[in-house]
Amino acid sequence: MxxxxxxxxxxxxxxxxxxxxxxxxxxxxxxxxxxxxxxxxxxxxxxxxxxxxxxxxxxxxxxxxxxxxxxxxxxxxxxxxxxxxxxxxxxxxxxxxxxxxxxxxxxxxxVSGRHDAASMRRDFVANVSHELKTPLTAMRGFIETLLGPARADPAAQERFLGLMAQEVGRMSRLVSDLLVLSRLEGLARQRPTETVDLVLVLGEAVEMLSPGAEVEDVEICVEGPATALVKGDRDQLMQVVSNLIENGVKYGAHPGTVRTRLRHIAREPVLRAPAWALEVTDDGPGVAPEHVPRLTERFYRVDTGRSRAQGGTGLGLSIVKHIVNRHRGRMRIDSEQGEGMTVTVILPEA
Ligand SMILES: Nc1ncnc2c1ncn2[C@@H]1O[C@H](COP(=O)(O)OP(=O)(O)OP(=O)(O)O)[C@@H](O)[C@H]1O
Ligand SMILES: [Mg+2]
Missing domain, CATH: 3.30.450.20 (PAS domain)
Incomplete structure (x- = not known):
């Protein structure tokens, strides 16, 4: 027919x-x-x-x-x-x-895309609930102890209240990171328009993080030009830089050094434009190659116990990635077990 x-x-x-x-x-x-x-x-x-x-x-x-x-x-x-x-x-x-x-x-x-989105949403809700459940369970234990065995023990009371403050701190960090992520998703299609000097942002981040790093016996070094202009959102770029340095300080060697470097690229092949590269390198243990591609996933942590103990929520790098995407930039993570880690963020020049 x-x-x-x-x-x-x-x-x-x-x-x-x-x-x-x-x-x-x-x-x-x-x-x-x-x-x-x-x-x-x-x-x-x-x-x-x-x-x-x-x-x-x-x-x-x-x-x-x-x-x-x-x-x-x-x-x-x-x-x-x-x-x-x-x-x-x-x-x-x-x-x-x-x-x-x-x-x-x-x-x-x-409908496969839809299926992925639905299962991602489910995973996300499950992860958030789990992350909140852990500190809440701990809080309940502390409260029971304060009401019971520690009722007449001021030293124990002080210790437990300190631990409770830590758990509350963790929960509020988690909630504010989640709010940042959802705001970023809303902005994803909107390109930032300010002109931002990465050198100033970097300087400010280093100034803010140095006292904490000193306590951990970590030195933060800065290397680069006098200005590095990009089109961006200043607060968000500040978050990128401080998240990366914070990770370097947390997961790097103690004593150790976190090196930050700003480098000009005359023509970035993927962006097909001149760009600035920000590299943050630490001298810690790094991670095994199989973890590298997953580090920017929400809640992904190589050593959950260690990250939690340091107050981490596992959202830092996923926030960084979202911000870089919104800036039409690129991000790469290089690490080998025992060789430290370098995170490179590339942003189009203004
Ligand atoms: N410089 C680094 N060296 C080794 N491992 C790292 C480094 N940076 C990140 N990681 C690993 O990647 C994981 C995810 O990092 P990310 O910044 O997203 O979360 P976090 O630091 O655990 O928590 P948050 O940043 O939300 O406080 C970390 O838990 C850690 O296992
Ligand atoms: Mg982090």
Missing amino acids: QASDLPDLAIQIVDALAEPVLLLDPKGRVQRANAAAHEWFGTWIDGQSYVSVLRQPGLLTPVEDAFFRGTPGHARFSHSSGAVETQFDVTVTPLRDKGARGRVLLVFRD
Whole structure:
């Protein structure tokens, strides 16, 4: 059967759709497949029976129902090529209009992205709940102790109140980091417009963090030019710089050195523009290569116990990544176990 016995309009509509569409003739053969369908299934499908094209029982039943009972239906269809599996939601519609009668239309909608977003949201809520549950459980224990065994023991009371203050501090840091992240998501498409001097931002961050670093016996060194202008949001860039230095101080060697360096790049190949690179290097143990790509995930920590003990929420680097993305910049992490870590942030020059 030829496509030409169908109205031109029907063919044009099928061809114009962006989703993969298959029009089956009354004998169940592919009468028309649009470009997207050819891309997914191959061009061999023209004229083939739907049974050999689809080959998934979950989809065959609704197609049969459409042919033999004239009932519309829905099905899931998964298509895998290599390691990637794509999920489609398929609408099966029997056509009744004169000229198209006896035919069935299949429209495939790619829903794998939606699935990822849904499961990411679920993971996120589970992570947040878990992060809050730990300090809350600790707080409950402290309160019970204060009301019971430590009731008449001022020294123990003081110690427990100190621990409680730490837990409360952790919870408020977590909540404010989450607020920062959600604000950043809202701003993701809005490019910052101020002109910011990275040298000043860096100087301020170092000044702010040096007293704490000194206590930990860590020296912060700065190397770079007299100015480094980028288009940016000053407060956010301050967060980037201080998050990276803070990590260097926390996870680096004690005693040790955190080196920061600003370097000009005449033409950054990916940005295709001149740029500034900020490198923050520590001389700590670094991390094994398998952790590197995951460090910017929310709540990802290599050594959860150690990070928690230092008041970390595991959100620092994911905030950095969001900010860098908003600035249309790039970020890379280089680390080898035992060799320290270097985080490089590249921002387009103003
Ligand atoms: N300089 C570094 N050296 C070794 N490991 C690091 C370094 N920086 C980060 N990490 C690892 O990456 C993890 C994630 O870092 P991130 O800054 O996102 O979270 P955090 O420091 O644990 O908490 P937060 O920054 O929210 O206080 C850390 O828990 C740590 O395991
Ligand atoms: Mg951190």
